[in-house]
Amino acid sequence: MIGEFEYLLITAAVRLGEEAYGAAIRQEIEATTGRRCSLGALYTTVDRLETKGFFRTRMGDATPQRGGRAKRMVRVTPKGVQAAKDFYHAVTRVSQGVSWAANRTESLS
Amino acid sequence: MSEAVWLLVSFVAQLLERDEREAVRGDLVEAGESAWPALVDVLGLVVRRQAGLWKNWRPWLAAFGLALPSTFLLMGYSLSVSQTYQHFIGPTILKTTGLTLGPGFSLLMCNVLLLIGWSWTGGFVVGSLSRRTVWVSAALSCLPSLFCLARFRVESLSRFCLLLFLVPAIWGLWRGLRITRIKLSSALFLAVAVTALTVPTWSGKGPWIPNWALSWPAWYLVATAGRPIWLLRKERNGE
Numbered sequence: 001m002i003g004e005f006e007y008l009l010i011t012a013a014v015r016l017g018e019e020a021y022g023a024a025i026r027q028e029i030e031a032t033t034g035r036r037c038s039l040g041a042l043y044t045t046v047d048r049l050e051t052k053g054f055f056r057t058r059m060g061d062a063t064p065q066r067g068g069r070a071k072r073m074v075r076v077t078p079k080g081v082q083a084a085k086d087f088y089h090a091v092t093r094v095s096q097g098v099s100w101a102a103n104r105t106e107s108l109s
Numbered sequence: 110m111s112e113a114v115w116l117l118v119s120f121v122a123q124l125l126e127r128d129e130r131e132a133v134r135g136d137l138v139e140a141g142e143s144a145w146p147a148l149v150d151v152l153g154l155v156v157r158r159q160a161g162l163w164k165n166w167r168p169w170l171a172a173f174g175l176a177l178p179s180t181f182l183l184m185g186y187s188l189s190v191s192q193t194y195q196h197f198i199g200p201t202i203l204k205t206t207g208l209t210l211g212p213g214f215s216l217l218m219c220n221v222l223l224l225i226g227w228s229w230t231g232g233f234v235v236g237s238l239s240r241r242t243v244w245v246s247a248a249l250s251c252l253p254s255l256f257c258l259a260r261f262r263v264e265s266l267s268r269f270c271l272l273l274f275l276v277p278a279i280w281g282l283w284r285g286l287r288i289t290r291i292k293l294s295s296a297l298f299l300a301v302a303v304t305a306l307t308v309p310t311w312s313g314k315g316p317w318i319p320n321w322a323l324s325w326p327a328w329y330l331v332a333t334a335g336r337p338i339w340l341l342r343k344e345r346n347g348e
Contacts, residue, residue, distance in 0.1 A: 023136035039133055040153030044161065059128050062135075069135030072128065 001090065002054070002083045008033065009045055010054060010084040013074050021060060021071035022046075046074060054080030114144035121148070124155045124244075159242070168242035171235045175326065176246035179231045180253045182323055183274035186227070188263070190220045191270035219306050226303040227323040228274040229281035234326035236285025237333075243286065250278075293334035300327040 002010070012028040013020040022042060029037045049055040060071040076084075095101035118137070122130045133154060137147045162168055197213025235246045254272065261268035291299075303324050 021136075022132055023139045026136070027140070038153050039136065039150040040155075040157045043129065043133065043154055044157045059132070065139055066135035067138040069131050069138065070128075071135060072132035 002049075002087050005041065005045055006049055006054075007084055007087045009042070009049060010076055010080050013055070013076050014081065014084070020074040020076075022074075023066075023071075025074065043072075046072070049080065052079075052083075053077060054083055111144040114148055118144065118148050118151050121151050121155055124241075125151075125158065126241075129154075162239070162242050165239075168239040168245065171238040172242065172246045172249050175231060175238075176235050177249040177253065179227075179323060180250040181257075182320055183224070183228055183231070183278070184254065184257050184271045186220075186224055186320060186323075187271050187273035188266070190217070190224050190273060191266050193217045193220050195265065223303065223306040224274055225277045226299065226306060226327065227320075228277035229284075230299060230303065230326040230330060231323065232278035232281025232283075233285035233291075234281075234329050236282040236287075237289045238285075240286055243282070247282075290333050290336065291330060293331070296327075296330040296334040300324075300331045303327040 008029050009025060012025045012032070016024050016028060022039070025046075026037045026039070026042055029035075029042075046055060046057065050057055054077055056075045056077055058073050058075075060073040062068045062070045092101075119134075122134060125133060133151060137150065142150070193213070194217055197217055236243060239246070257271055258268050261271060290296075304327070307321065307324060
């Protein structure tokens with residue numbers, strides 16, 4: 001089972017699609033969670049997910065708005081999508097009946 | 110001030126792999142990050158990366174099993190070589206006439222070759238074992254060097270004779286960082302030569318038994334000579 005931050009990363013990368021790379025994923029996570037995402041946590045988790053076979057990464061093109069530096073592009077593999085689905089189902093199932101999840105998970109049972 | 114911090118960011122980022130450094134610095138520019146948060150971010154990533162490397166046994170072996178103890182032993186051996194030179198050759202050369210090179214000269218040559226062999230193979234193995242933590246191994250070599258240099262009390266010799274091992278060790282380290290392993294025939298030749306050269310030291314004075322520990326890097330090179338280069342590089346990068 002993947003962890004919470006790994007789930008956030010996979011979900012952000014899927015949402016960004018072809019435009020998934022370090023800075024964009026970081027911005028997406030910070031915007032949706034309201035929490036600061038450090039580059040250290042981001043890149044070490046990207047590596048871990050790649051080792052597990054959930055991500056594939058490659059170096060993209062350099063762009064002027066990045067000072068002529070390349071992006072590390074991320075693509076979620078089908079195995080990564082499945083891992084995120086499993087995590088999501090586990091969280092929603094375990095949340096059924098608890099007060100903070102009322103009206104959100106009833107339909108899943 | 111912020112320019113100085115950005116310089117520091119660039120310096121710290123040198124500890125990252127080339128591609129990662131490129132991506133991280135690009136991300137910082139794109140996000141419009143200011144200098145101090147950028148430094149904290151890069152430092153955080155470097156610390157995590159370095160910590161990750163130390164989960165592997167190779168950096169430990171390179172730094173604490175080889176660089177640190179070998180530096181002490183090689184400094185001792187450098188001193189021994191200098192004393193041998195002073196004892197057998199120095200006076201002969203000073204006489205200027207009737208230059209005779211007796212058994213002392215062959216012993217000195219053995220010692221010099223052995224010092225070069227031990228230093229080169231030790232440096233090579235440190236470089237090939239763990240490229241990304243080599244700065245820790247280098248720092249661990251500097252500490253005993255500075256310690257001994259500060260306490261050197263032999264009147265007739267310069268304190269820098271302790272550092273005779275340094276040039277071949279740096280040469281070996283540089284080669285180890287670049288090529289990771291050497292051919293089996295070369296490795297075997299080196300290991301046999303180094304081992305054979307230790308034989309004359311048995312009869313000499315001084316603690317020669319610990320010096321045997323300096324021969325294992327040569328045999329390590331033999332053991333790794335047959336392994337595929339991609340596997341060695343993958344292992345040393347802790348992947």
